[in-house]
Amino acid sequence: MSTGTTKLDVVVSDVVPVNELVTRFHFRRRDGQMLPTFSGGAHVVVEMRDGDRTRLNPYSLMGSPLDTREYTISVRRDDVGRGGSLFMHRSVKPGLEMVISYPVNLFSLDLRAKKHLMLAGGIGITPFMAQTAQLAGEGGNFELHYTCRTASLGTYADVLRERYDRRIRLYHDDRDERIDLDRLLSTQPLGTHLYVCGPAGMINWARDRAASLGWPSEAVHFEHFAAPQPGLPFDVTLAVSGKTIRVGEQQSLLEAIEAAGVDPPYLCRGGVCGQCETNVISYDGKFIHNDHWLSEEDHRSGCKIMPCVSRFEGRSLVLER
C-alpha cells in the first residue's frame, strides 16, 4: 500500500461546467458517510479507469474544509496533455462510481503567520478556494492576488469577489494588468507568509523576487504539480521485482511500474513531494528529469529518478524497484 494513499469509494454527485476550459466535479461517499476532514491546500489523487488504462491524477480540493459532506475539484481541460483531463471532461458523469485517495496536504497554511498573502495563476486558484474558506471561518488575515488570461477564464473570480470583496485583487493578461510584485512583497507586515500556486514561471518569479527582497524561505510556500510529460517509449528493468517493462509514449514511468503489478510509494504524482524517489542501479542513455524534488547534483549524478514525472531516453535503465 502506498503511503498516505488509502482509498475512498465515492460517487460523482454533480458535474458543473464553470467556463470554456474548466469543469467542477463533486464527490460523495458511496456509503453516505462524511468524508475525512482535510485542511486548505490538500489534494486527492483521482483514479480514472479509461478502458484498460488507469490514470491517477492529483487535484486540489476546493470546497470548504468546514463541510465534508462532499469533496469538490476543478479540472482544466488540456487538449494536448496525456488525456486525464479530457477523460474527466468527457466521460465523468453524475452517478459514476470512482475511487479517490485520502486527502494529502503538501501546501498547507502556516497558521502561525500574522497574515497570508496568496498569489494564484489560472487554475492554480483551486487550493486557495479551500484555504480562503478555512481562514475566513477563523477570522484569518489574508489577501489574494489572482491573475488570469481573460475575465471569462477567471475561474471563480466572481465567487471570490462576492465572498471576500476587497481582499481579492484580479489581474487580466488581456488588459495588460500585472502584479506589482516588488511593491507587494516589500509592503507586507512582518510575519506574513506567501503562498503561490500557478504555472512554473509564476512560481519561479515569485520565489526569486521574495528571496532577493529578503523574505526567508520558511515564509514562502508554493505548489506546482508538473503533469507527467509524454515522450519516446523506453524499456526499464526493475531489479528487485525482476521485471522488464516498457514505458509507453503517453504513460509515466510510475504508471508503467504500477501497471506491471508493483506498488511503489507516491503522494503527489507531480514531482514535488519526494515519495516516489527511486535509486538507479545502472543506465546507458540520458535522463529527462522533470521533477522539483531532486537537487541539481542528484540530477547530474544519474543515481536517482522520480518516476512520477521523469523520463529516460537511451539503451538501458535498471531501477531498484
Added chain:
Amino acid sequence: MAAKTIISRPIYGTLSPQPGKHHLFIADAEGALAIVDMAKMAPPGFFDGAEIVFIPGPDSKHIGALEGLRPAQFHLAPSFASLLPRLKQTLANAHMGLRLYLAGTEGLIGQAMQVALEAGIDHTSMQTEHRGSLARRMQCVHCKGITENVTTQPATCSHCGLLLLVRDHYSRRLAAFQGVCINAEDRSENPPMEETFP
C-alpha cells in the same frame, strides 16, 4: 560549545549577510565582534540599510568598531530591558524583508528572539551567533522567578533562595534555562558550587 543531547538546547550559528534591504542587528558585549567579522563578507552598501542596537556592558568596549561600519542607524542601550520598548516598536512597524541578526550572550539572543517570534519572525530565519560569556538566564521552576547572568552550577534563585541545578532544558517562550532544586530531599546537603558558565 552547546551540548547537543537536549534538543531544546539552542544551537547558534555564525552571522552571514542575507539578501534584503533592511538589516537589524542586536548585540551585546563581545557580540559586536561577530558583526565586525560578518561585515568583512558583506556586499558594498550593506550597512546603508542596517540598524545596529548595541548593549556594550560595563567595560564599554567595541563601540568604535561598530560605528566604523557606518550603519544607517546606531543605537546604544544600557540593558536589554531598556531597549525593549524601542525594539517592539521597530518590529511592529517593520515589513517583510527585514532581516534580524542577534549576537552576543545567550540571554541577549534568547530575549531578542522571544520578542521577534512574537512579531512573527520564524526562529529558523534569524541569524544568531554566540559570543562572550556563557552566562545563562534561568527560570526557577518552583517560584518561576528569572535570575539573570547565572554563571555557576548549582545556582541560587535570586527570588526564593532555593539552590538550583541549572539544566540544559531551554524554553524559547521564556528565553530561559530551567533551574530545578538540587537538594529537595535534604536542604542541608550542599553540593560544591562551581563556575560552569563563565
